[in-house]
Structures are given as structure tokens and as C-alpha cells.
């Protein structure tokens with residue numbers, strides 16, 4: 001019998017979070033970002049659960065788009081990183097994938113003209129990772145027209161660098177650059193906002209917003225948790241207690257004696273570790289829960305297990321399920337304790353952990 005460690009995925013909560021995104025998007029439509037295996041939740045199941053309500057998906061790369069097709073879904077799929085080889089444009093054309101073209105090489109492949117999928121153009125408004133410079137857009141558009149690809153262009157895309165920080169002036173600056181850069185082509189659609197942009201009041205989201213983390217209940221906003229923003233947790237990461245014992249005052253638990261008992265302490269070992277994707281940097285004090293009762297981690301996270309202090313859960317016994325994150329303990333809280341963000345925790349759950357759908 002397998003250990004009962006699992007990531008339980010609430011697809012109804014996912015759908016409600018999408019509805020929240022769609023409402024917050026106002027007159028914009030929301031393409032569901034399901035890259036990185038649906039932020040670790042399983043791309044086929046996530047995309048299928050949203051299929052009735054989502055008009056468009058977005059992924060990073062063509063393999064992920066193919067996984068959506070393999071699940072039997074036929075909505076358009078945006079490839080946020082464009083294509084990595086000229087031949088991929090042919091696959092895009094016949095599979096209704098929409099690459100976001102962002103560099104000279106991709107533009108040349110389009111100009112070579114054997115295959116013309118519908119596509120988007122990325123404009124660099126200040127993130128400075130990908131995209132054409134605003135000043136070059138006129139010339140890029142002239143080449144698109146000359147190549148006979150003008151009618152295949154769906155829209156302009158850009159991406160915010162600091163939308164998670166409401167006090168940053170960067171978001172307004174990028175929005176203004178984007179509007180100015182694209183103003184000569186009013187008939188072409190625009191897509192700018194990630195999840196965080198849905199929570200900035202008055203922020204224009206143009207034609208298409210691109211919510212990712214908020215669909216999965218993680219917070220896109222610094223200093224706020226998902227539930228504080230009206231989002232529901234989707235993944236509940238659970239593992240069984242496999243032993244309990246009383247550690248005497250002065251004794252330590254685990255590698256490096258990183259936690260030493262100040263008093264006699266009843267503790268337990270939980271069957272999950274960093275090889276499952278639980279963050280090794282989550283130290284003593286990181287919250288977990290048993291039966292909706294909050295407890296805390298003690299000592300170092302090992303490869304296959306971690307230790308918890310059961311002082312708050314005196315009735316806990318072997319076989320009981322521990323929630324590492326979920327409804328009682330938010331993934332944002334655990335991320336903060338591990339010095340990272342919910343995105344990394346959710347996408348980091350390894351294949352050793354089965355996903356169970358409810």
C-alpha cells in the first residue's frame with residue numbers, strides 16, 4: 001500500500017477562483033495561465049475543469065500546449081515564450097496555438113512565411129526580459145505587413161515587473177508605455193495584466209488579462225494572503241504521521257540538532273520531505289495542521305520526512321493526516337517561512353506526490 005502523502009486538488013475552488021478573476025477583469029476577458037503543469041496542479045485536470053468557462057489558455061511552451069490538446073480541449077492556447085524552432089510555427093498553425101513572438105529570430109521565421117499561425121507580439125515596456133522595444137514597433141509592424149502576416153496578428157502583449165507591490169510606480173509607467181507604443185494600431189487587441197494587476201484599483205486590463213497564481217489560490221500581492229484577497233486554496237498538501245514520541249528536555253531532533261527541546265515535548269514524524277517538494281528552508285516554527293489545529297515544524301526538513309511539535313494536538317496519533325498547506329495553513333504562510341513565494345512551492349511538488357482530484 002502506498003504512503004498516503006498526497007496533494008488533494010479542489011477543482012471547484014479552482015473554478016470559483018477563475019470566476020473571481022473574470023469578475024475582476026471587468027470588460028477584459030481572462031485567459032487562464034496553466035503553465036508549469038497548471039502551477040503544479042496537473043495541466044490536463046486544471047484545463048479540463050475550466051474548459052466550460054475559459055475562452056483561451058496560456059502556457060510557456062509548446063509541450064504544455066500539446067498536453068492541453070491531448071486532454072481533448074480545443075480552445076486557442078497562447079505560447080507565452082513563443083517558439084524555439086522555425087518548424088514549431090507549422091505545429092502552431094495546425095493546432096491553433098498562438099505564439100507570442102518576442103525576438104528577431106522568431107520574426108524572421110514568420111517572414112519566411114511557410115506557416116503563419118495566429119500570433120501575438122511582445123512589447124518590452126520595462127520588465128526587460130523579452131519583447132521588442134517600443135521604438136522599434138513601427139518597423140516590426142511594417143515587416144509583419146510586408147510578410148503578409150498582418151491579418152494573423154491577434155494582439156500586443158506586455159508583462160508587469162512590480163504589480164505585486166501596490167506602492168510601485170512601475171506599473172503605471174509600464175501601462176503608459178504600452179498604451180503609447182500600441183496606439184497606432186487600435187484594431188489590434190492588447191493583453192497586459194497578470195494576477196496582481198486584477199487587484200490594483202483602476203488598473204486597465206485592456207482586452208485580455210492573464211491570471212495565473214490567483215486561480216490556484218496563491219496571493220499575487222505582497223503582504224496579503226490568498227484568502228485575504230477572496231481567493232480559495234486549491235491544493236491541500238497532506239501526509240501521514242508515521243511515529244510519535246516524547247523527546248526529553250535537552251534532547252534534539254533531526255539533522256544538525258537544529259532544534260533542542262526546552263521541555264519534554266511530544267513530537268511526531270510526518271512522511272513528506274524536500275524530495276516531495278516541501279521546502280527545506282522551512283525552519284522551526286513553520287505552521288502545519290492536524291484536524292484544523294495548528295501545529296509547528298521543528299528542526300530541519302529531511303529528504304523524506306519532517307518533524308512536528310504535537311503540543312497543540314495532544315490527541316494526534318500515528319496514521320493521522322497532517323496538512324502542510326491547504327485550508328488551515330495557507331501556502332502563502334509556508335512560503336513566507338521558507339523565504340519564497342507560493343508559486344515556487346506549488347510548482348515544486350514532485351512526481352512522487354500523487355495528485356488526487358476532488
Ligand SMILES: *Cc1c(COP(=O)(O)O)cnc(C)c1O
Pocket residue numbers: 033035080159193194195196210211212213214220
Ligand atoms: C506566468 C505569466 C503570467 C501569470 O502570472 P501570475 O503572476 O501567476 O498571474 C502572465 N503573463 C505572463 C507573460 C507570464 O509569464
